[in-house]
Amino acid sequence: MISFHPTQLQLIEFVEGNCTPAMALVISAHTDMCPLCQKHINVIEARIAESAIESDVSECDFGNMLSEITLLPAADGFSIPREDQTIELDGRQFKLPRALRKYVNKTGNFSHLLGNLWQAPVDLGPMGKANFIYMQKNGRVPEHTHKGTELTLVIDGEFSDGISNYDTGDFILMDNTNVHAPYSEASEGCLVFSIVDAPLHFTSGVARLLNPFSHLFF
Template identity: 35%
Template sequence: MANIRFHPNYDLLRHYACGELESPSSIMLNAHLEFCPHCRQKLASIEAEQASQLEKSEPVPLSPSLNAMMMDIMAQEAVDIPVPDKAPACQLALEDKAYSLPSILQQHNDKIGPWSRLPGNIKRAQVDVCGDSQMNFIYMDSNSALPEHTHQGQEITLVLAGEFYDESGTYQPGDFIVQTKEHKHLPRTRDGQDCLCLTLLNAPLHFTSGLATLLNPFSQLFFRH
C-alpha cells in the first residue's frame, strides 16, 4: 500500500498503544494498520519506547496476599489450548459487488445494519459499536458526491476500496483522513470510479450548500439513527 498518504498522528498512535481509545476509534485505527506498514512500524517504535520506560521505572512492591496469589499461578502446570482454524474472510455485500473487510471489521460483521440511501447517489450502512461516536460504511457510486459540509466535531474517514477526491486531494485505500470544524469539503468520485469508506463521527455534519442545508435542523436525529 505504497500510495497511502494520510495517516493518524503520533498522539493517536500513542493512545492506541496505551489502550486509551474508545472502541470505535480503536477499530478505525486497527483497520488502517492492516493497510499501512509505515504506521505499523511507528506503532512498534512507540511500544518499544513504552517498554523501555517500564523497565527503567521502580518496581511496585506486591502485598503479601497478592504475592502469594502470583506464586500459586506460577506454580500451576501449563495447559495446551487448542487454536481454532482461521475464520474465512468476510465480505461486505452491496448489490452486485462484494468487498473484503479488514480483520477487525470481520469481528463486527453482525453489527452492520442495512443499507440506506443518502442524497448524492450515496449509500450508508451503520455499524453498531459501543461508544458515543457513530460509525458508518459509506458507499459512493461512480460520478457521485456527498453534499458540501463542515463538521460540528471530528470526522475520521478510512478508504477501504476505490477512491474519492475533494478540494484537498485524492484519497485511496488505506488513507486515514481526519476532518474537524476547520474543514469544509465536497467529497466526490470520478466517472467510472466508485469508493467504499468507513467513517466515524463524534458529532453531526453541517451541510453548507444546496437543498441538503434543509437537513441541518434535523442533524441530531440523523446522527443518532
C-alpha cells in the same frame, strides 16, 4: 497508495490506550492496511516496554510473568468464518480490515441516499455513530462541516473532497475547522468507513436545506 496516516502523537496515544474507543478502532483498522504504521507502532511498543522494564525491574518478577504467559493455553482452531471478512453491496464483495470484521454482523443493509450514495449503519454501541458509505461513480456528499469529529477510513477505491485526494487505506480526521464535499469519480466508486460523534452540518446552497435531515448522515 496510502498518503494519510495518524500522527505520531495519535499512534502513541493509541498504543498507550489513551485515545477514544472510536479513534482506537479506526487506527487499528488503518494499521491492518498500513505496513508503515505497523512499523511505527512496533517501535513505540518496544520503547514503552523498555521503559516499563527499566522502571519496574526491581518490583517485577519478570521470569515468573513470562512463564505464566507461556502456560496460557494456545488458541487452536480459531478462525474467522469467510463470510465475516467481507461486506456486500450490489453483488460486489468488499474485504474489510481485520479490526472491522467483528462488526460485519452489526452492519445493517445498505440504503440508497441522495446523489449516488449508499449507506449501511454499523452498531458500535456507545462508541459513536458509524456507517459504511459507498459513493458510486459521481456520488457526492453535499458540502458540510462537523459539529464534532469525523473519522474516515477508505476501505476500497478513491475519493476527493475539495481538500485532498484519498486512496484505499487513507486515515482522515475532520472536525469543525474543516469544510468539505466528498465525491468519487472513480469508475469503481469508493467505500469508506466513517464514525462521527455529532451530526454533520451542511454549509452551502441548497444543501443547507438538508440540515433537518442531517441525522441521515449520523
